[in-house]
Amino acid sequence: MSKANSAIIEFHDVTLSRNHRPLVSHLNFTIYQGEALVLLGRSGSGKTTTMKLINRLFTPTQGEVLFAGKPTSQWDEIQLRRKIGYVIQETGLFPHFTVERNVGLVPSLEGWLPKQIKTRVYELLHLVGLDPAQFAQRYPHELSGGQRQRVGVARALAADPPVLLMDEPFGALDPITRLELQQEFRRLQRELGKTVVFVTHDIQEAFVLASRIGLMYGGELVVLGTKDEFMASQHPESIAFLQCLHSQQLS
Numbered sequence: 001m002s003k004a005n006s007a008i009i010e011f012h013d014v015t016l017s018r019n020h021r022p023l024v025s026h027l028n029f030t031i032y033q034g035e036a037l038v039l040l041g042r043s044g045s046g047k048t049t050t051m052k053l054i055n056r057l058f059t060p061t062q063g064e065v066l067f068a069g070k071p072t073s074q075w076d077e078i079q080l081r082r083k084i085g086y087v088i089q090e091t092g093l094f095p096h097f098t099v100e101r102n103v104g105l106v107p108s109l110e111g112w113l114p115k116q117i118k119t120r121v122y123e124l125l126h127l128v129g130l131d132p133a134q135f136a137q138r139y140p141h142e143l144s145g146g147q148r149q150r151v152g153v154a155r156a157l158a159a160d161p162p163v164l165l166m167d168e169p170f171g172a173l174d175p176i177t178r179l180e181l182q183q184e185f186r187r188l189q190r191e192l193g194k195t196v197v198f199v200t201h202d203i204q205e206a207f208v209l210a211s212r213i214g215l216m217y218g219g220e221l222v223v224l225g226t227k228d229e230f231m232a233s234q235h236p237e238s239i240a241f242l243q244c245l246h247s248q249q250l251s
């Protein structure tokens, strides 16, 4: 990775306040093309807020966020969101649309031909491990939680956005399916070369998925580095998270 010229998202002294209280403060960091950056932190530390500043669901009170070198405030909102796939825990699938229609939604909004959409949807369902013959015509309520998550990932990838934001997408799954999806997703992310920003409060998940970990605490980014750098960090919050990891491993 050539860090000198491959920045895709940049936070320049970003603060977001509500009612005079900062939700996140003085965020300064860069996300590079093709990396998997995991934002780790306890509940309420500001992870989701940071993510929503990327796709402009929130705009900074101070400072600016750049996407592909241009402040998000200067992007056309729709253009920006088309370049940034978004996967959340509840997946946000439309309940009255089949899997095929859900996955093909953005390509169809972009005016692709029906035949192209179908080919793309089938390709994506294969990619996320769902047999189209079995799943394309089902509705979300006819799927398990893990299958819905796969459909959510397929949908976010449909128009081939360079960046994916994933907010605790595997949170509601049993631990075995969860590990399986984490590993598959990591493989997929490397294969497709996507830039991924992933939010979690689970350090084990951070270690499976991350090329770098950003640790948030009280609305600030207190550690940012590789797994080795994270393990060497002396910040009390990284030590607390590492203790959780050790106790999970022991039990």
Ligand SMILES: Nc1ncnc2c1ncn2[C@@H]1O[C@H](COP(=O)(O)OP(=O)(O)OP(=O)(O)O)[C@@H](O)[C@H]1O
Pocket: 018, 023, 041, 042, 043, 044, 045, 046, 047, 048, 049, 050, 201
């Ligand atoms: N729209 C909002 N208006 C006011 N306060 C908000 C808003 N959204 C989030 N907050 C507050 O900002 C802080 C950070 O919230 P955020 O959702 O970013 O945390 P998080 O680290 O993602 O937590 P979790 O792991 O519980 O989802 C919290 O104190 C939350 O109550």
